[in-house]
Amino acid sequence: FMDMQASAMKVDAWKAYTGAAPKGFDHGWWMDDEKVTYAMLEKARALKIPRICVHKGLPLGPVVDYNHPRDLIKAAKDFPDLEFLVYHSGLRDAASAEKVFASTGEIPWTTEFCKMKKAEPGIRNIYMELGSTFGQLVTTHPAICAHLLGQIIDAFGADHVLWGTDSIWYGTPQWQIEAFRRFQVPGDLIEKHKYQPLTRDVKEQIFGLKA
Known part of the structure; x- marks a missing residue:
């Protein structure tokens, strides 16, 4: 099946949904499961299509x-020549973000994953994608949005943060583009948490203008 997609459809990347239960299973699967997943990753390597997009x-x-992103740490270490694109930046959901952040100061799943990445500074093949996550948070929880951007840029680097809008669900992406152009991490958060300011250069990096 992957051979057909590569030869006939000329795909540039693969998309994986680890939360989805394969036929015959009552649960999802993990990217670092050597028995279940590594054959697929080895096939992607053999086909020279190294981008693995993971919901x-x-x-x-x-x-x-x-759906938790923690399995990507081992997978990325075991396959350093593949690139893992973490769709939605691993955000658990916007609905629980406010409650969890208010009590713990953490963003569900994303903060934990950023800490895991910072404990493995040698990993350079994981990228954080912003589709849906930015659009949902910037409109409902802008302070949490600022923390999320600050944390993923700190852990992965602005050159490993990818712009995305999931505009298939939200219509034209222009409003999200304009929102990101205007968005700033407040100065008090930068001072307290040592977040990187969202300069024009950083935003252009995330938009892909420096690719």
Whole structure:
């Protein structure tokens, strides 16, 4: 099947939904499962299509936990020549973000994943994508949005943060583009948490203008 997609469809990347239960299973799967997943990753390597886009966060499927991004750390270490694109930046969901952040100061799943990445500074093949996550947070929880951007840029680097809008769900992406152009991390958060300011250069990096 992957051979056909590569030869006939000329795909540039693969998309994986670890929360979705494969046929015959009642739960999802993990990217670092050597028995279940590594054959697929090895095939991607053999086909020389190294980009693996993974739905993480914004849970789907019968068991929520399989949408957590923690499995990407081992997978990225075991396949350093592949690139793992973490769709939605691993955000658990916007609905719970306010409550969890108010009590713990953390963003569900994303903060934890950023800490895991910072503990593995040698990993350079994981990228954080902003589709849906930015659009949902910037309109409902702008302070949490600022923390999320600050944390993922700190952990992964602005050159490893990818712009995305999921505009298939929200219509024209222009409003999200304009919102990001105007968005700033407040100075008090930069001072307290040592976040990187969202300069024009950083935003252009995330928009892909420096690719």
